Amino acid sequence: MRQIGDVILDLRNISLAFGGVKALTDISFDVREHEIRAIIGPNGAGKSSMLNVINGVYRPQHGEIIFRGEHRHGMNTHMAAASGIARTFQNIALFKGMSVLDNLMAGRNLKMKCNFIQHALWWGPARREELAHRARVEEVIDFLEIEHIRKTPVGRLPYGLQKRVELARALAAEPEILLLDEPMAGMNVEEKQDMCRFILDVNDQLGTTIVLIEHDMGVVMDISDRVVVLDYGRKIGDGVPDDVKNNPEVIAAYLGTQH
Amino acid sequence: MAAAPAASVMDAATPDTFPRLLLQHARLRGDAPAMREKDLGIWQGWTWAQVADEVAAMASGLAELGFRRGDRLAIVGDNRPRLYWAMCAAQILGGVPVPLYQDAVAQEMVFVLHDAEIRIAIVEDQEQVDKLLEVRGQCPALQHILYDDPRGLRHYTQSFLHGLDEVLAMGRIHNENQPDFIAGEIARGSPDDVSIMLYTSGTTGKPKGVCQTHRAFIAAARGGMQVDHLAADGNILSYLPMAWVGDHLFSYAQAMVAGFTVNCPESGETVLIDMREIGPSYYFAPPRVFENLLTQVMIRMEDAGRIKRSMFHFFMAVARRCGAEILDGKPVAATDRLLYWLGNLLVFGPLRNVLGMSRIRVAYTAGAAIGPDLFKFYRSIGVNLKQFYGQTETCAAVCLQPDSQIKFDSVGPPMPEVDVKIAQSGEILVRGPMLLKEYYKRPDATAESIDAEGYFHTGDAGFFDADGHLKIIDRAKDVGKLAGGAMFAPNYLENKLKFFPHIKEAVCFGHDRDMVCAFINIDMGAVGNWAERRGIPYAGYTDLAGKPEVYGLIQECIEEVNAALAADAMVADTQIHRFLVLHKELDPDDDELTRTRKVRRGFVAEKYAVLVDALYSGKPSQFIETLVRFEDGRTGKVGADLAIRDLKVFPAVRDAA
Numbered sequence: 001m002r003q004i005g006d007v008i009l010d011l012r013n014i015s016l017a018f019g020g021v022k023a024l025t026d027i028s029f030d031v032r033e034h035e036i037r038a039i040i041g042p043n044g045a046g047k048s049s050m051l052n053v054i055n056g057v058y059r060p061q062h063g064e065i066i067f068r069g070e071h072r073h074g075m076n077t078h079m080a081a082a083s084g085i086a087r088t089f090q091n092i093a094l095f096k097g098m099s100v101l102d103n104l105m106a107g108r109n110l111k112m113k114c115n116f117i118q119h120a121l122w123w124g125p126a127r128r129e130e131l132a133h134r135a136r137v138e139e140v141i142d143f144l145e146i147e148h149i150r151k152t153p154v155g156r157l158p159y160g161l162q163k164r165v166e167l168a169r170a171l172a173a174e175p176e177i178l179l180l181d182e183p184m185a186g187m188n189v190e191e192k193q194d195m196c197r198f199i200l201d202v203n204d205q206l207g208t209t210i211v212l213i214e215h216d217m218g219v220v221m222d223i224s225d226r227v228v229v230l231d232y233g234r235k236i237g238d239g240v241p242d243d244v245k246n247n248p249e250v251i252a253a254y255l256g257t258q259h
Numbered sequence: 260m261a262a263a264p265a266a267s268v269m270d271a272a273t274p275d276t277f278p279r280l281l282l283q284h285a286r287l288r289g290d291a292p293a294m295r296e297k298d299l300g301i302w303q304g305w306t307w308a309q310v311a312d313e314v315a316a317m318a319s320g321l322a323e324l325g326f327r328r329g330d331r332l333a334i335v336g337d338n339r340p341r342l343y344w345a346m347c348a349a350q351i352l353g354g355v356p357v358p359l360y361q362d363a364v365a366q367e368m369v370f371v372l373h374d375a376e377i378r379i380a381i382v383e384d385q386e387q388v389d390k391l392l393e394v395r396g397q398c399p400a401l402q403h404i405l406y407d408d409p410r411g412l413r414h415y416t417q418s419f420l421h422g423l424d425e426v427l428a429m430g431r432i433h434n435e436n437q438p439d440f441i442a443g444e445i446a447r448g449s450p451d452d453v454s455i456m457l458y459t460s461g462t463t464g465k466p467k468g469v470c471q472t473h474r475a476f477i478a479a480a481r482g483g484m485q486v487d488h489l490a491a492d493g494n495i496l497s498y499l500p501m502a503w504v505g506d507h508l509f510s511y512a513q514a515m516v517a518g519f520t521v522n523c524p525e526s527g528e529t530v531l532i533d534m535r536e537i538g539p540s541y542y543f544a545p546p547r548v549f550e551n552l553l554t555q556v557m558i559r560m561e562d563a564g565r566i567k568r569s570m571f572h573f574f575m576a577v578a579r580r581c582g583a584e585i586l587d588g589k590p591v592a593a594t595d596r597l598l599y600w601l602g603n604l605l606v607f608g609p610l611r612n613v614l615g616m617s618r619i620r621v622a623y624t625a626g627a628a629i630g631p632d633l634f635k636f637y638r639s640i641g642v643n644l645k646q647f648y649g650q651t652e653t654c655a656a657v658c659l660q661p662d663s664q665i666k667f668d669s670v671g672p673p674m675p676e677v678d679v680k681i682a683q684s685g686e687i688l689v690r691g692p693m694l695l696k697e698y699y700k701r702p703d704a705t706a707e708s709i710d711a712e713g714y715f716h717t718g719d720a721g722f723f724d725a726d727g728h729l730k731i732i733d734r735a736k737d738v739g740k741l742a743g744g745a746m747f748a749p750n751y752l753e754n755k756l757k758f759f760p761h762i763k764e765a766v767c768f769g770h771d772r773d774m775v776c777a778f779i780n781i782d783m784g785a786v787g788n789w790a791e792r793r794g795i796p797y798a799g800y801t802d803l804a805g806k807p808e809v810y811g812l813i814q815e816c817i818e819e820v821n822a823a824l825a826a827d828a829m830v831a832d833t834q835i836h837r838f839l840v841l842h843k844e845l846d847p848d849d850d851e852l853t854r855t856r857k858v859r860r861g862f863v864a865e866k867y868a869v870l871v872d873a874l875y876s877g878k879p880s881q882f883i884e885t886l887v888r889f890e891d892g893r894t895g896k897v898g899a900d901l902a903i904r905d906l907k908v909f910p911a912v913r914d915a916a
Contacts, residue, residue, distance in 0.1 A: 148528035
């Protein structure tokens with residue numbers, strides 16, 4: 001049984017501005033190990049910026065990030081990936097011309113030890129390494145049930161499947177924290193149900209901590225353990241789904257005004 | 260080693276039950292591959308010796324759970340090695356495996372679970388476990404549920420749920436403590452024990468459990484092997500429902516008798532890819548699968564470049580002219596032979612490879628009539644496609660086309676040891692060793708279908724042609740009469756319509772009416788592609804089905820059929836006068852088709868009575884709203900205003916040239 005552990009990622013007083021535009025203002029929240037943490041808010045609330053701060057795409061002007069007890073002021077993307085943070089994107093970011101399998105192998109790039117020449121010759125250690133990685137990738141393929149498209153170029157797949165491949169690519173990196181940026185945007189009900197099941201399975205069976213941004217309130221309230229609500233770059237709510245649902249400020253900003 | 264005593268007992272004769280066959284393979288050719296399954300991207304294999312070992316462990320595990328002689332074991336899932344082994348494990352213990360259709364919804368399973376008094380069920384995965392849990396309240400006899408794939412089941416704490424791994428481990432301990440147990444159980448088996456219960460699809464009334472003995476299925480398997488020389492070095496891809504008699508004959512009975520290798524695909528969606536990787540030597544598919552393959556090839560050819568397309572069409576014309584004759588070993592002109600050789604190099608060979616049919620020695624089809632063009636297509640590109648005829652009650656083995664005597668409109672002469680005769684009424688009667696023992700708990704139905712002379716009444720109407728090949732016309736009870744007195748065989752018409760790639764399903768009406776009218780279901784893939792190439796926009800199935808252009812397309816198809824019907828005096832009066840295109844696909848989830856995808860004519864006529872009335876009352880259109888059931892059990896409504904069109908009817912041509 002999954003047990004929510006200690007705080008693994010702590011964000012303290014994060015402020016981020018692009019010139020005069022304040023994207024995030026003094027935001028603090030934490031993420032516990034093995035939990036599903038949702039970030040919600042209206043368009044432009046700063047949700048994606050928040051994810052970008054976590055995995056080092058943006059460097060906040062103020063505040064600090066404590067990951068596994070270590071202070072990270074200047075986290076960059078490479079460090080984030082190397083320390084076990086993987087993500088998917090709102091608009092799919094896969095290599096469209098490459099097969100699903102190759103995309104997933106690319107997801108394991110960071111874990112490969114052999115150098116370029118060894119890989120080019122595909123001899124000895126490089127070969128063993130690739131076989132080992134391929135075995136891990138096959139487990140991910142099995143987990144997300146994408147066997148039938150293993151060798152299909154990603155660009156030929158329908159949108160819902162591309163989203164699943166993107167999740168697979170992130171999972172191939174065996175992350176500790178998985179950041180999902182609107183994993184269900186643009187999907188139909190059935191695809192959403194599938195995606196929810198996969199997210200829950202990942203969390204439950206692999207123990208991966210998940211931070212997700214999602215607009216579908218039903219999904220958010222159903223699958224997340226705790227929810228952070230942002231509005232205009234400020235945090236206006238934080239807690240378990242039921243608390244957030246009843247928070248008047250949240251209702252006014254996002255869920256619709258009560259009459 | 261546990262097998263040794265039993266093995267010496269059976270040296271005297273050829274094995275006469277499936278467990279004894281398994282032991283013989285394990286003993287004589289233990290290292291030969293028996294089964295493969297693609298798992299995590301790699302084909303995993305088991306030799307006959309390993310299979311025998313696994314089956315023995317499973318049997319003892321089942322015995323530990325309280326499975327007794329005569330018990331029935333439900334098996335639900337896709338074609339997985341361990342589910343096939345479960346069949347043999349049950350047979351070792353003198354029990355009867357009962358495979359269920361894996362895509363049936365939970366409520367549909369209740370009947371069989373109840374009827375067969377299932378105490379233990381082996382299922383594939385979480386999906387099937389959930390279904391059984393849903394109906395467990397209605398099946399008080401169900402005591403244990405065993406699952407093959409533990410994924411997603413970690414939090415299921417019910418004590419009656421067991422992973423197959425645990426059961427196998429338990430069985431291995433049992434076999435260590437009692438090394439003679441399995442051999443003893445196998446020795447107690449008799450060839451006249453019931454080896455399997457297969458439920459009929461239930462086109463009429465409730466499904467019935469057909470009890471077949473070891474002797475019957477082994478005889479059926481041998482008959483087919485004799486005609487087609489099936490050998491131990493073959494490979495077959497097992498992807499059709501395990502509850503279907505054809506799969507049981509081919510993937511279980513014949514594999515056990517002949518000893519060839521059974522390959523289980525990775526998942527239902529990867530069958531085509533897996534087929535290319537395995538390159539099976541025997542292939543078995545209902546006509547609709549061959550049809551889908553051909554449709555896909557044609558769609559891709561239409562989208563191909565001009566050079567490729569013209570090359571394809573040129574050589575296909577050559578193949579149509581002489582391909583089937585070359586396959587049959589008939590004399591063919593030298594120039595054609597040369598062209599065909601070239602075509603084989605450039606088109607047919609690569610095409611067979613794409614279809615995964617490069618190594619096929621024999622391909623079979625059965626279950627429904629196959630279109631002449633479709634049939635000829637495969638034969639002309641060098642795939643030895645054959646038809647056979649049979650039903651669940653006859654182990655699917657009544658007639659089979661021998662090599663070089665292939666006709667598209669007959670199913671071949673009776674198989675060895677099978678006696679076929681035609682009743683006065685035109686019904687086909689069958690007698691032979693492969694006949695069912697009985698319907699489970701239905702002596703009334705057994706007495707009704709097997710007469711005093713031991714002939715089984717198939718319910719099909721047919722006749723023998725001049726060469727002694729059996730021709731099937733229709734279900735005997737479906738053959739009706741028009742008000743004018745002409746014979747009306749709806750299936751015959753529907754099959755002719757379905758031979759068009761754009762028509763997926765058709766339902767014809769006409770019994771006791773003055774003319775024939777039809778419902779049409781378009782084929783979404785083919786018509787969708789057709790519409791795209793013409794720049795016709797559409798929003799979905801219902802929208803596409805209602806387009807006037809699509810109506811025009813379908814109209815052309817039906818009028819072509821009418822012209823063909825007019826040329827045959829027997830059926831000239833059954834030309835189709837009016838038709839409409841249905842707004843939704845007929846679906847087994849809505850009870851409109853059986854699980855084997857045969858139309859439930861009566862049910863459809865009742866459900867769409869408004870539409871039938873509109874067809875016969877001369878209305879130009881009719882509004883209808885239909886309840887549909889989604890896969891997850893929810894329901895929704897689909898409504899549309901359906902146009903109805905009149906068709907051109909041709910004067911009957913007497914003595915057509």
